[in-house]
Amino acid sequence: MMTNSSRNRMRMTGDKAKSRPGDIWVISKGKLTDMDLSRICEGGETETVTAYSLSELGRYLLNPNPIQVEKKLIGCEVHYYPPYYKIKSKIRKILPKKLHGLLKDEQIPPDALLSNYVTNKAPMNDKDLELHLNRVMELLRPYDPVIKKLLDLDQSKVADIVGTCQDVGGNLSYLNIQGSIDDKIGYLTEFIYKNVGVILDKAYISDGLFEMKGFDFQSYEAEKSYRLIKFFINGEAKACVLGVDDKVECWIEDVKLLHYLQLFAQLIKMNPKLNKSLKLCMTGKAEPMKLFFNRQLGIDYSEANLPEIYRRAFEMHDIAPSKKSIIKPVLNHSQLGVTFNYVPQSRTGADRLFVNFSVMHNFKALEPIKDALPQVYSEINKSASITEVGKFYLLDSFRGYKDDS
Incomplete structure (x- = not known):
């Protein structure tokens, strides 16, 4: 029923x-x-x-x-026991707890071991040659400085080893490796420079x-x-x-997480470029990376050109360019930046981070121009839509590769 x-x-x-x-x-x-x-x-x-x-x-x-995501394992941090740690531990066992503070440990900074191994190699036309070169690189792995240092460690002095991972955008994160110190060294020597599963x-x-x-x-x-x-x-x-x-x-x-979803849903309808980026991911032509909402933008439109949405409104109603000075100050407040990063498929095989950046603007910020520029106010109002978060419109948008100058 x-x-x-x-x-x-x-x-x-x-x-x-x-x-x-x-x-x-x-x-x-x-x-x-x-x-x-x-x-x-x-x-x-x-x-x-x-x-x-x-x-x-x-x-x-x-x-x-x-969730589990793949990241490149590029190195590790080696954490050491403080000097005389084992001796002090034995002494603490026979001392009252209130006296444990007398035996202070001198902390040793961890060693950060990061590889400069080239991981973004473009695919070759000759697959047999590519396979041969990959085998050669595997044979040379034990001679890499990072692996050599790990194999030469005095394990009795090592408290922990934590993996260091990196995504295409250059963001670093830590990877907790299970097992003994010997297990962790074995894991790193086998998987360093490779993609590994990271649990978030x-x-x-x-x-x-x-x-x-x-x-x-x-x-x-x-x-x-x-x-x-x-x-x-x-x-x-x-x-x-x-x-x-x-x-x-x-x-x-x-x-409050619902607010992010509502803003994202609103932006997808407003920004065709963002929609296109998402569809690239849906068709397997791009790999999604990060989605970021930022209320602390501080983009100064007083020195920059007016965004296209305002230029169109000025042209449509034949408003004098001198009136731009009324608009620009209100654009510098109540901004919300939304960034969607992804990696498009590349014929060269090189992973490059592509950035889709949108600036949403709270329509309330336009109250000061309502009487001075009613036609512009009315045009922007047509582009704005209301959610539980507020009334926003798409002020500006930019697209491009992160490393482009």
Whole structure:
């Protein structure tokens, strides 16, 4: 027998699938509905909740579970025991705890061992020659300075070895290697300069930054959706993703994360260039890297040319160029930067980070020009759209390779 909640869920997901056939989407607009929360949280009653449809991409961005991504293992940090550590440890065992502080350890800075091995080699036309060269490189690995230093370590003095990984964008992260010191050295000598699986706590890293490599864009199904609800219990906002029979699939640890999804969904509709970048990932022509929201942009438009959206408005209504001085000051406030980084396929085989950067602007910031330039205000208003986060429009956008001058 189908429950009312099941019918509602099917109706919501069905409507969402019809409206976006094959397109990438993140989250729908919220709809108010009454729901019995007693099975979801303790003390819950029938309350009015805000219900959303969530795409596979949206669910990935909110999921609190660990993800695995591939990064290049480029070296390690070797951590040493303090001098006389073993002797002091034995003495501490026979001393009262209140006297342990008398035996202070002198910390030794860790050794950072990073390889300069060339990993981004372009594929060769002669596959036999390429295979031969790869075998030669493998034979030479034990003579690499990093590996030689690891093999020469006095393991009795080593407390830990932590791997150092790097992504295409040059971002470094640490890799906890399991096992004894000997196991860790063996792992590093076998896998250094190679891609390894790195476990991250979740897709949301911190401060508006999301790891995108963990999402399989090529398997993305626009028709597939999940139900997300947001509600208040004792004045505290809560949100969760629901599964079969409205059972909680996962709780959203920070409800503010929904704001990032709503802004991302809004931007996808506004920026065709971003949409094109996402579709490259969906077709396997690019590898996603990072998604970053930044409210501390500080782009100074007082010295730069007016963005295209304003130039068009000035030309359309034949407004004198001298009026630009009224516009520029308001553009320097209430900016939100959204960066989507990815690596396009390359014929040369060289991995280069491509940056898709968008500047969203809060429409409220335009209040000072409402009376002075009503025609411009009206034109920008047509481009703005409203979400729970606020009313924003696309002010500017840039695209290009990170290392281009």
